[in-house]
Amino acid sequence: MTHVLLLGGTFDAHVLSTRLHEAGISAVYSYAGATLTRRTPALPTRVGGFGGVAGLVQYLRDQHITHVMDATHPFAAQISAHAIEACAQVGIPLLSMERPAWQAQSGDRWTQVADMNAAAAALPCDGGTVFLAIGRKQLAAFATQAAHHRFVLRVIDQADEPLPLPAANCELVIARGPFRLDDEIALIREHGIEHIVSKNAGGPDTYAKIEAARQLQLPVIMVDRPQLPPRTQCETPDQTMEWLAHAR
Structure with missing residues (x-):
């Protein structure tokens, strides 16, 4: 009997469920539970991690999983790597559903970097207002390397734990995509944003900020996906x- 484990947390995973x-x-x-507001999937759910590769292997065996679909975010590299190794150990098929990465177009002013440390280092030394469209998990590099900037940070929901960025230099915008081009242009103008830092997530839901940057000729620091x-x-x-x- 087919019994699928769907690793989710994205809109595409919700559609697939x-x-x-x-x-x-x-x-x-299964999803990490990192956000407080989430779409309700059509399937039975579990929330939280598995306890590394060994824990995932045990779960696959205990639950008699026959196939694994990885529809996590392209930057959720740890669970994806664990799924690859665990499925190889158990000997069950794994498919990764990953939307294509965005590609720079004519008029884009991208600086492509490998990770958040490189993104923070790529910001100009003279300060400015930076739109961080990267979520809340990888802010430490900006707190240590670029604290002289003013940040506009967009997140899906308000969390209880404090952010590592200095409160005096960080404005929080709480919103969930999809985002419209006109609204992104308005956000950029309202906050006086001069630089954008973005993960190369792919897909249409959050692409409007890249289009807005192109129209307004703003520089974008684009963080490549983990290998x-x-x-x-x-x-x-x-x-x-x-x-x-x-596969069945």
Whole structure:
């Protein structure tokens, strides 16, 4: 009997959970639980980590998982790497659904960097207002290397724990995508944003800020996706369902 573990937390994973439910396929949806406000998936859910590779291997065996679909965020590298190793140990198929990365277009002023430390180092030395469109988890580099800047940080929800950025130099914007181009231009103008730091998440939901930067000729520091070991990949829920049909 097919029993799928869907590693989620993205809109595409939410869509895929609905597709699995509608197809009558036995599956469980797992996500980290990092955000307080979230879409409710159509499948039975579990929240939190597995306890590393060993914990995930034990879960796969205990729950008689037959297939794993990794539809986590492209920057959720740890769980993706653990899934690759755990599935190899147990000997079950794994598919990674990952939307294509954004590509620089004519008019874009991108500086591509490997990680957040490099992104913080790439900001100009003379300060300025920086739009951090990177979530709240990887702010330490900006607190230590670029504290002389003023930051506008957009997050999905308000968390209880304090941010590492100096409160006097950081304004919090709470919003969930998809975002419209006109609204992104208005946000940039309202806050006097001069630089944008973005993860290369891909997909349409948060691309409007990149379009806005292009129109306003603002520089963008684009953080590349983490490198992962080779694995079977696709780009859409449709392709994922086709893979499962063949894998079964």
